Amino acid sequence: MNFLHDTHIDFMKYRKVFVWVSALLLAVGIFAVFVHGDLNLGIDFAGGTQLTVKFRDEPELDRLRELVTAAGVEDVLIQRFGEPGDHEVIIKTASVSGSEEGSRGLIVGALDEAYSGPELAGAFDLNRNGREALTDLLVQLDAESLAADSDAARARYGELAAAVIDARQAEGMFIETAELDAIAGLSESARRAIKDNTELGSFAVLGSENVGPQIGSELRQKGVAAVVLSLLGMLLYIWLRFELRFGVGALVAVTHDVLITLGLFTLAGFEFNLTTIAGFLTLVGYSVNDSVVVFDRVRENLRKSRSKPLKHVMNLSLNQTLSRTVLTSGTTLLVVGSLLVAGGDVLRGFAFIITIGVVIGTYSSIYVASPFALLWEELFGREARTRRREARAT
Amino acid sequence: MTRNLVWKGALIVAIAAAALFSAWPLHETINLGLDLRGGVHLVLKVETEDALRSETNKDLDRLLQELKDGGSFSAVGAQLSDTSFEVTGVSSGEDGAVEDIVADYLPGWNWRRDGDRLEFEMQDAFVKEIRNLAVVQALETIRNRVDAFGVTEPIIQRQGLEGDRIVVQLPGVDDPERVKDLIKNTAFLEFRLVAYPVGGGGVSSREEILANFGNRLPDNLEILSGPIKNDDGEIVAEQFYAVEKRAVLTGRDLKNARPGLGEFNEPIVNFLFTHEAGKIFAQFTQENINRGLAIVLDGKVITAPRIRSRIADSGMIDGAFTQQQATDLSTVLRSGALPAAITYLEERAVGPSLGQDSIERGQKAGVVGLTLVILAMLLFYRRTGINAVVALLLNIVVLFGALAYFGATLTLPGIAGIVLTIGMAVDANVLIFERIKEELRHGRTPKSAVDAGFGKALSSVLDANITTLIAALFLFQFGTGPIRGFAVTLSVGILASLFTAIFVSRWLFDLILSRRDRVDALSI
Numbered sequence: 064m065n066f067l068h069d070t071h072i073d074f075m076k077y078r079k080v081f082v083w084v085s086a087l088l089l090a091v092g093i094f095a096v097f098v099h100g101d102l103n104l105g106i107d108f109a110g111g112t113q114l115t116v117k118f119r120d121e122p123e124l125d126r127l128r129e130l131v132t133a134a135g136v137e138d139v140l141i142q143r144f145g146e147p148g149d150h151e152v153i154i155k156t157a158s159v160s161g162s163e164e165g166s167r168g169l170i171v172g173a174l175d176e177a178y179s180g181p182e183l184a185g186a187f188d189l190n191r192n193g194r195e196a197l198t199d200l201l202v203q204l205d206a207e208s209l210a211a212d213s214d215a216a217r218a219r220y221g222e223l224a225a226a227v228i229d230a231r232q233a234e235g236m237f238i239e240t241a242e243l244d245a246i247a248g249l250s251e252s253a254r255r256a257i258k259d260n261t262e263l264g265s266f267a268v269l270g271s272e273n274v275g276p277q278i279g280s281e282l283r284q285k286g287v288a289a290v291v292l293s294l295l296g297m298l299l300y301i302w303l304r305f306e307l308r309f310g311v312g313a314l315v316a317v318t319h320d321v322l323i324t325l326g327l328f329t330l331a332g333f334e335f336n337l338t339t340i341a342g343f344l345t346l347v348g349y350s351v352n353d354s355v356v357v358f359d360r361v362r363e364n365l366r367k368s369r370s371k372p373l374k375h376v377m378n379l380s381l382n383q384t385l386s387r388t389v390l391t392s393g394t395t396l397l398v399v400g401s402l403l404v405a406g407g408d409v410l411r412g413f414a415f416i417i418t419i420g421v422v423i424g425t426y427s428s429i430y431v432a433s434p435f436a437l438l439w440e441e442l443f444g445r446e447a448r449t450r451r452r453e454a455r456a457t
Numbered sequence: 458m459t460r461n462l463v464w465k466g467a468l469i470v471a472i473a474a475a476a477l478f479s480a481w482p483l484h485e486t487i488n489l490g491l492d493l494r495g496g497v498h499l500v501l502k503v504e505t506e507d508a509l510r511s512e513t514n515k516d517l518d519r520l521l522q523e524l525k526d527g528g529s530f531s532a533v534g535a536q537l538s539d540t541s542f543e544v545t546g547v548s549s550g551e552d553g554a555v556e557d558i559v560a561d562y563l564p565g566w567n568w569r570r571d572g573d574r575l576e577f578e579m580q581d582a583f584v585k586e587i588r589n590l591a592v593v594q595a596l597e598t599i600r601n602r603v604d605a606f607g608v609t610e611p612i613i614q615r616q617g618l619e620g621d622r623i624v625v626q627l628p629g630v631d632d633p634e635r636v637k638d639l640i641k642n643t644a645f646l647e648f649r650l651v652a653y654p655v656g657g658g659g660v661s662s663r664e665e666i667l668a669n670f671g672n673r674l675p676d677n678l679e680i681l682s683g684p685i686k687n688d689d690g691e692i693v694a695e696q697f698y699a700v701e702k703r704a705v706l707t708g709r710d711l712k713n714a715r716p717g718l719g720e721f722n723e724p725i726v727n728f729l730f731t732h733e734a735g736k737i738f739a740q741f742t743q744e745n746i747n748r749g750l751a752i753v754l755d756g757k758v759i760t761a762p763r764i765r766s767r768i769a770d771s772g773m774i775d776g777a778f779t780q781q782q783a784t785d786l787s788t789v790l791r792s793g794a795l796p797a798a799i800t801y802l803e804e805r806a807v808g809p810s811l812g813q814d815s816i817e818r819g820q821k822a823g824v825v826g827l828t829l830v831i832l833a834m835l836l837f838y839r840r841t842g843i844n845a846v847v848a849l850l851l852n853i854v855v856l857f858g859a860l861a862y863f864g865a866t867l868t869l870p871g872i873a874g875i876v877l878t879i880g881m882a883v884d885a886n887v888l889i890f891e892r893i894k895e896e897l898r899h900g901r902t903p904k905s906a907v908d909a910g911f912g913k914a915l916s917s918v919l920d921a922n923i924t925t926l927i928a929a930l931f932l933f934q935f936g937t938g939p940i941r942g943f944a945v946t947l948s949v950g951i952l953a954s955l956f957t958a959i960f961v962s963r964w965l966f967d968l969i970l971s972r973r974d975r976v977d978a979l980s981i
Contacts, residue, residue: 193632348928398826398880
């Protein structure tokens with residue numbers, strides 16, 4: 064299929080209009096992030112504790128928030144996670160001041176008090192204990208009447224415990240004891256012993272993370288350093304491979320892309336975490352990649368026709384590479400689009416960055432990178448220098 | 458077909474086969490990161506100041522002891538900081554003796570006289586050595602404890618070569634609180650003689666003990682408390698003992714410790730002394746029959762039985778434990794003591810259900826994305842699109858082959874990296890194909906258009922991919938586990954796409970062009 068071939072669009076003609084478009088988008092982005100302060104920093108950078116909890120029954124978020132706040136934990140953020148029927152929530156809290164170790168204990172304690180009925184007091188909760196603890200319980204009960212302090216008995220009970228806990232983890236939690244019946248490899252006596260000596264609590268902790276303030280601030284510094292250094296690395300590479308004016312053009316374009324995407328990312332309310340940094344660095348690579356392909360063509364055309372003005376050569380090159388630019392952006396959008404739709408909660412923010420970034424990056428490789436290279440040439444290029452010298456001489 | 462074509466074809470098939478062989482079956486060959494398979498990731502800090510403080514304390518004691526042995530009974534010491542102390546009451550005439558003691562026993566210390574005071578300051582190299590030793594020892598101890606927890610493929614390593622941080626990764630561990638407690642447990646065990654009540658057991662108040670000693674406790678004794686537990690192992694009250702400050706033996710003298718069951722089926726800890734310690738213990742118990750022996754754990758008396766007979770090298774601790782406490786205590790006793798306290802700086806525990814969910818979603822997104830890209834290629838490039846599709850599929854095979862071969866770890870962001878690679882890998886093909894189209898439009902024959910297309914697009918392809926590689930490099934450098942996984946899959950994907958787009962795709966063109974004697978048109 065011939066697609067966008069032999070176009071003669073005068074991209075450079077409207078560059079001044081698009082400077083305003085870009086400026087407007089940038090202003091929105093900068094306002095959202097830096098002035099309005101809406102950036103939703105995740106615990107990776109802000110420090111804090113985050114728990115993913117599954118409940119047997121649909122939890123009420125307001126009640127949860129009250130419970131956790133009442134336990135003395137600050138800055139509590141609670142949101143639903145996963146599919147509607149999963150009854151899963153994420154509980155996110157700030158760091159406990161003066162401590163590196165976080166508020167997991169406080170949160171779980173508060174949930175325990177509110178959600179565990181009296182039958183659970185002092186009982187062994189099969190939804191909350193791990194493999195090792197269940198092994199210990201089975202050893203103590205000596206469910207299969209083995210010589211319990213032998214290593215062989217411990218190993219046997221370890222296997223049984225693993226089978227039970229694996230079954231629980233596949234679903235997140237046990238809802239009813241009947242689920243134990245479906246576990247293969249569990250002897251009848253062990254099953255009986257477990258049923259008689261354990262209870263099923265009404266929630267389970269699926270995941271927990273804590274980032275102490277120390278690591279949080281280190282990650283912040285490293286994240287900023289990674290983005291800034293990669294930008295400088297790009298500038299250097301293009302400077303070496305091409306010329307400084309192209310390097311400047313690409314750097315302006317990529318900074319433009321990152322800031323606008325960051326602004327939209329913030330407005331959309333996504334959490335800024337480690338994966339987000341991965342998203343932005345990928346965007347940096349992608350955006351420069353787009354500009355470089357155009358510059359490569361400009362360089363080639365310049366070699367062919369030295370006499371033509373840069374503006375003309377740029378227009379020609381942009382038209383020649385247009386079909387490639389659009390096609391590659393298209394295929395990348397196809398995959399990140401499917402990631403955005405089907406990739407799940409955790410990768411959604413990442414997919415959002417690349418999706419927006421590809422669109423903005425494609426626009427900027429045409430309307431930002433080349434015009435800025437041109438502007439640089441007009442201000443500091445050979446002709447401009449000659450003009451200035453002449454002006455001084457007269 | 459020319460020999461060249463055959464040779465290249467064989468190479469491509471060989472690489473594809475090697476990649477398939479190394480990556481098949483996928484679920485066995487690819488290492489999953491903790492975020493996908495579930496497990497616990499901990500970053501902890503060894504509080505090396507603790508080790509410095511206790512070294513300073515020990516060296517000060519040693520100095521005072523040596524001074525006393527040499528006849529200076531008036532020397533008094535005081536610790537000033539973690540790495541310094543002062544000694545008073547030593548006349549300047551004894552400086553020579555001090556110098557000798559320092560040379561013999563305190564080689565890591567600088568000292569100087571300031572009037573009546575002697576100031577001691579630990580040398581920087583010695584400070585560094587002690588800090589380092591504390592981390593190395595902590596690493597060893599933690600490794601022992603984790604091994605006892607039955608974790609397969611744990612990673613326990615120091616962060617950097619000199620730092621005081623240790624990274625612990627425990628795949629499949631499902632109870633972060635328990636493993637954290639186990640690692641952190643100082644479990645300093647001592648065996649000490651009970652001075653009052655003489656036969657062991659405790660009394661209900663401090664006052665009773667003090668009264669017994671005429672309200673002034675002898676210097677060699679101290680009062681310790683211990684819990685009284687009910688049948689469920691819950692603490693119901695406290696009792697007190699006067700015990701000797703000096704320990705006969707400590708946890709360091711144990712050769713082994715294992716959980717077991719006592720007379721009434723209650724959980725206990727069985728232990729075995731080293732040969733040397735066994736001799737000391739035999740003599741000690743022989744001399745102190747019918748007196749109480751306090752077993753002190755972290756400064757609490759957990760039990761104080763009466764010594765009934767000479768005990769040589771083994772014994773048991775019956776501290777009204779739960780099974781879990783007995784198991785953990787024996788693990789900790791076996792693993793040796795931590796040289797310093799530990800603080801957890803970072804903790805990430807993921808249950809396998811979350812990881813499984815992520816893998817499924819990532820797979821779905823990948824398959825949908827791949828299908829769409831394949832359709833797009835076929836739509837835009839017709840039969841030449843097949844060329845791009847073959848290159849893309851081979852790219853994915855090589856990517857997984859390389860991940861498996863180098864033992865790279867696949868993380869959730871890594872899955873995103875693979876999906877992204879699918880979209881971006883065709884870029885090199887697109888660049889080349891568009892160029893070929895252009896050359897065809899300029900009236901070149903298919904063969905020369907392919908030649909020119911590949912030749913002219915090459916620098917664009919390289920430049921474009923190198924910029925992405927630079928970004929990936931910074932990511933890797935910045936990255937913690939999951940992010941590194943992303944940087945790795947993205948980089949490997951890009952390198953694989955260079956191979957497939959430049960080498961494989963070219964070969965496919967050459968193959969088609971060589972099939973027919975004269976090719977009039979390319980379906981592109």
